Amino acid sequence: MTFLIQQTLIYAIPLMIVALAGVFAERSGIINLALEGIMIFGAFIGVLFINIVQQTEFFEAAKAADNYLALQGLELLAMLAAAVMGAIFSLLLSFASVNLRADQTIGGTALNLMAPALVLFLIRIIANQNTLQMASGDAASWFMIKKAMFGYGRTDEMGFLGSTFVDKTYLATYICILLFIILSIILYKTRFGLRLRACGENPQAADSLGINVYKMRYAGTTISGALAGMGGFVYALTTSNCMATGDVAGYGFLALAVMIFGNWKPLNIAGASLLFGMFKCIASSYTSISIGGVFLFANLGLPAHFYRMLPYLITLIVLAFTSKNSRAPKAEGIPYDKGKR
Amino acid sequence: MKERLGEIYRRDGTRTVLSSILSILIGLALGGIIVLIVGLVSDNISGKSTWDGIRLVALGILSTGRDAAGNLSFGFNPTNVGNMLFRATPLIMTGLSVAVAYKTGLFNIGAPGQYLMGTMASLMLALGIPSETVPPTIIWIIAFLGGMAAGALWGAIPGFVKAYLNINEVLASIMTNWIAANVVTWAFEASNFKNLVEGTKSGYVYRTEYNNVVTPKLGLDEIFPSSQVNAGILIAIVIAILMYILMSKTTLGYQLKACGSNRHAARYAGIKDKRNIVLSMAIAGALAGGGAALYYLSGNTEFYWQTYQSLPDTGFNGIPVALLAACNPIGVIFTGIFMSMLDIAGTQLTALTPFNEYITDVVIAAIVYLSAFSLVIKMFISGGRKRKKARAAAPEDRPVPPPEEAKAEKGGEAK
Numbered sequence: 051m052t053f054l055i056q057q058t059l060i061y062a063i064p065l066m067i068v069a070l071a072g073v074f075a076e077r078s079g080i081i082n083l084a085l086e087g088i089m090i091f092g093a094f095i096g097v098l099f100i101n102i103v104q105q106t107e108f109f110e111a112a113k114a115a116d117n118y119l120a121l122q123g124l125e126l127l128a129m130l131a132a133a134v135m136g137a138i139f140s141l142l143l144s145f146a147s148v149n150l151r152a153d154q155t156i157g158g159t160a161l162n163l164m165a166p167a168l169v170l171f172l173i174r175i176i177a178n179q180n181t182l183q184m185a186s187g188d189a190a191s192w193f194m195i196k197k198a199m200f201g202y203g204r205t206d207e208m209g210f211l212g213s214t215f216v217d218k219t220y221l222a223t224y225i226c227i228l229l230f231i232i233l234s235i236i237l238y239k240t241r242f243g244l245r246l247r248a249c250g251e252n253p254q255a256a257d258s259l260g261i262n263v264y265k266m267r268y269a270g271t272t273i274s275g276a277l278a279g280m281g282g283f284v285y286a287l288t289t290s291n292c293m294a295t296g297d298v299a300g301y302g303f304l305a306l307a308v309m310i311f312g313n314w315k316p317l318n319i320a321g322a323s324l325l326f327g328m329f330k331c332i333a334s335s336y337t338s339i340s341i342g343g344v345f346l347f348a349n350l351g352l353p354a355h356f357y358r359m360l361p362y363l364i365t366l367i368v369l370a371f372t373s374k375n376s377r378a379p380k381a382e383g384i385p386y387d388k389g390k391r
Numbered sequence: 392m393k394e395r396l397g398e399i400y401r402r403d404g405t406r407t408v409l410s411s412i413l414s415i416l417i418g419l420a421l422g423g424i425i426v427l428i429v430g431l432v433s434d435n436i437s438g439k440s441t442w443d444g445i446r447l448v449a450l451g452i453l454s455t456g457r458d459a460a461g462n463l464s465f466g467f468n469p470t471n472v473g474n475m476l477f478r479a480t481p482l483i484m485t486g487l488s489v490a491v492a493y494k495t496g497l498f499n500i501g502a503p504g505q506y507l508m509g510t511m512a513s514l515m516l517a518l519g520i521p522s523e524t525v526p527p528t529i530i531w532i533i534a535f536l537g538g539m540a541a542g543a544l545w546g547a548i549p550g551f552v553k554a555y556l557n558i559n560e561v562l563a564s565i566m567t568n569w570i571a572a573n574v575v576t577w578a579f580e581a582s583n584f585k586n587l588v589e590g591t592k593s594g595y596v597y598r599t600e601y602n603n604v605v606t607p608k609l610g611l612d613e614i615f616p617s618s619q620v621n622a623g624i625l626i627a628i629v630i631a632i633l634m635y636i637l638m639s640k641t642t643l644g645y646q647l648k649a650c651g652s653n654r655h656a657a658r659y660a661g662i663k664d665k666r667n668i669v670l671s672m673a674i675a676g677a678l679a680g681g682g683a684a685l686y687y688l689s690g691n692t693e694f695y696w697q698t699y700q701s702l703p704d705t706g707f708n709g710i711p712v713a714l715l716a717a718c719n720p721i722g723v724i725f726t727g728i729f730m731s732m733l734d735i736a737g738t739q740l741t742a743l744t745p746f747n748e749y750i751t752d753v754v755i756a757a758i759v760y761l762s763a764f765s766l767v768i769k770m771f772i773s774g775g776r777k778r779k780k781a782r783a784a785a786p787e788d789r790p791v792p793p794p795e796e797a798k799a800e801k802g803g804e805a806k
Binding site for chain 2: 083142146150151152153155156157159160161163164166167168170171172174175296297299300303304306307310311353355356358359362363365366369370373374376378
């Protein structure tokens, strides 16, 4: 059970945060198809940052002294770097779709093509192979929160809550949850959020009330880029062994799916990504999941391929029942033209 | 009056082509600039190889390797050109798939899944039907049609759920893509088509030549010796022309496009909008599946069947091919060939310089990005005052790839 919850969180959190990234862009009226590309770019920047940091003396000293605060701080800095670069990368999309009124689908596709190409080109030159790894050892060993940090010994038990939500988890996971909550509140309970959503529903009306639609759309897409970049790094950190490979296994697109699945609403998105994350977790390690000591999934004797297909099948089936009510922001995908009524 | 209208049309057409060529030039320039920057920053890469890299980005297709003195030599390389045409075949088909769907208002991101299902069906038919009893030509035709049918079926699913259940087709396509990746792996794992003859290889399916099913070469291999080219490219071109006729000259094409521009207006006009959405996704799927069939039925291409973790690039590359051609089926022929030309240039770059093939993907991405605002570029070309500005600004971009050569080559390639 502990394993199931931990793994589900690990799969669900990047999805959740990147889906929220999609919400911010789409609620402001820009279809951000580039989530996948920005994730790839963010993952690369974060891993590169750690790769460089690990070669500094500061890191050596902190690691030798088991200075957890400094090490976790480095993790946060890497997240920040990924977010900043993700935001900068997303400016390409905002520039094309806000200033030049370009087709947003094409602009997003271009970014999706650009990110893996650029990242792989650079990785190949930096590392002489197709994956960029940490400079030394594995990330998990110093990024994970461990019971040792709280004075527990190797054999001490932390209890169910402790071993599920504290031991061997990542700080990044909780930062993401916190950010998710804060940003959802901003989107619904502040003036800025209301204005942003107005620009995605009826930009003309928003403009007539003195809201700068262009600025709002830039803001939405930039927040989106920052979140997606960070989400990409979190994915690389928790799910793919802290390697940048110019690929996030379609997570950006899945996040897009989760966003539509969640009907562009944060709470639904959180639920949708947890559901998806759980099935993803079952798919990847169904043989070793025990619920109350029973290896349920392994005992069913179904082939692995079936479980791997399950998250996608379930999503389609659930959607078939729920999508009648699905409603996209009205003005998404339509370039704002002041002259139009 | 008619003549004048024709003239305006022609002018607009030329402007579209001009803006595409401009996008291509800027894209190539960007590729050159990135190579230059990386060459300057990196200590391991000498100035000479940087210069070689820049030249190969633009002229890779004409590369004939290095001469005795170690300098790059350029000239007509029939093997490269033949391989370019061979690799263009599936790209043209997936490009058509995306283009046709786009014309009908649907974004077919499901081409990879349809491509995979087409691969599975055509390979299973081509390897499964005994060639002792059935003539190989018949098997080839059955397998090709089977591939198209499988793709059509897979494409129809997102169309169906879009039309009847209001599920966004992009979302449904993403799901069906990954389902296809798993179905294909599952099916081949259970099958007895896994290549066990060549013990060094694992995870590959038999080549169809084991069952004597080979796409005829029609003498193309004599024009382009020692390349993989075959009649598939001709079939792809014919299909592209057929799609052009279907979309712009028939009632069905008109109905499909009408549903794309405004579904409700189309229904008001008596067009069955739901049926047409399913149909246009099915056509798109058939094209992608057919592309896979043409590629894998060539006889000597291998399919790596443990594909559940990744989707085929050829499917996704259909998107830039279609967008660069402004979703015109005839244009797709040229952009498909252009993309595979860049692909070849990439392999040359990897083989001959310290750089690698991914730079050509950067070039493609830049071109697609520029094509997103082709309207602005078109205005840029036609506007009088802006034109002067463009001229003043242009020289800044130019010094990197030799613009004269690039232009000459593009003149032959893209148009």
